[in-house]
Amino acid sequence: MTTSSTGTAGTSPVPSGFAVSERTARLRAETALFMRDHVLSLVSHDLRGPLNAIHSWAYVLERKLDANDPNAQRAVAGIRSGVDQQVKLLETIVDATRAETKSLALSYAPFPLHPLLDETVDEVRTNLARTRGVEITLDSQLSTDQLNGDRERLAAALWVMLTFAVEASAEGAALTLATRAESGMWHATVSYATNEAALNDPALPHVLEAFARKQAGEPREAKRIAWVFALCKRVAEAHGGSFEQSDASADAGETATLALRIPLSATAPR
Numbered sequence: 001m002t003t004s005s006t007g008t009a010g011t012s013p014v015p016s017g018f019a020v021s022e023r024t025a026r027l028r029a030e031t032a033l034f035m036r037d038h039v040l041s042l043v044s045h046d047l048r049g050p051l052n053a054i055h056s057w058a059y060v061l062e063r064k065l066d067a068n069d070p071n072a073q074r075a076v077a078g079i080r081s082g083v084d085q086q087v088k089l090l091e092t093i094v095d096a097t098r099a100e101t102k103s104l105a106l107s108y109a110p111f112p113l114h115p116l117l118d119e120t121v122d123e124v125r126t127n128l129a130r131t132r133g134v135e136i137t138l139d140s141q142l143s144t145d146q147l148n149g150d151r152e153r154l155a156a157a158l159w160v161m162l163t164f165a166v167e168a169s170a171e172g173a174a175l176t177l178a179t180r181a182e183s184g185m186w187h188a189t190v191s192y193a194t195n196e197a198a199l200n201d202p203a204l205p206h207v208l209e210a211f212a213r214k215q216a217g218e219p220r221e222a223k224r225i226a227w228v229f230a231l232c233k234r235v236a237e238a239h240g241g242s243f244e245q246s247d248a249s250a251d252a253g254e255t256a257t258l259a260l261r262i263p264l265s266a267t268a269p270r
């Protein structure tokens with residue numbers, strides 16, 4: 001079965017006249033929470049490499065220095081102490097702060113997928129897409145397919161994907177959410193034409209944080225996602241699935257994709 005629905009394009013009002021639902025406001029806050037923890041995770045990971053190298057070289061330096069030179073020995077001890085303090089800060093502050101989303105609790109239950117799609121598309125269309133003059137088309141190959149997982153978490157991941165695609169689209173543009181069930185997996189892919197000016201124009205209504213939208217347009221290392229998709233990645237992996245962001249450039253009109261893949265029979269990890 002294939003269904004198709006579109007939003008209505010219109011003129012975007014200035015941000016001062018822009019209001020969103022309580023659900024959209026909550027999803028925006030959750031997106032920011034996961035994004036914060038994702039950044040902290042990157043900081044923790046990327047700092048440990050240099051700190052380990054400094055610690056190792058301190059031992060090498062110690063063996064080269066005069067053991068009878070108190071100033072040299074104090075310098076080496078100071079280096080080691082500084083490294084230990086930084087590692088402790090990472091463990092007690094950075095790692096502890098992101099513990100909530102690192103161990104993501106899920107509420108598993110079977111649910112039909114199609115109503116979830118309709119509700120999420122309607123949420124994004126009503127609270128952002130129509131205001132921005134962007135159309136959303138739902139191309140669904142689903143019929144009565146069900147998924148065993150956390151419905152609310154998966155809805156949040158889909159919301160982030162659609163919301164970002166709307167914000168990265170110019171007025172009058174159209175984006176597509178294509179979804180199907182195949183080989184025991186649920187596939188949901190959002191395709192849109194990137195427009196950096198629309199994504200970062202302060203005169204347009206936005207739901208996502210400004211710094212998150214700006215960072216999303218910066219070059220990324222291989223296999224790393226933009227910070228704003230941290231919730232999508234975490235929710236997908238917690239279900240035993242995956243999330244992928246295409247490497248589209250910032251050139252206007254280039255097609256980008258966001259892909260979510262979740263096992264239909266996802267189960268809680270033992």
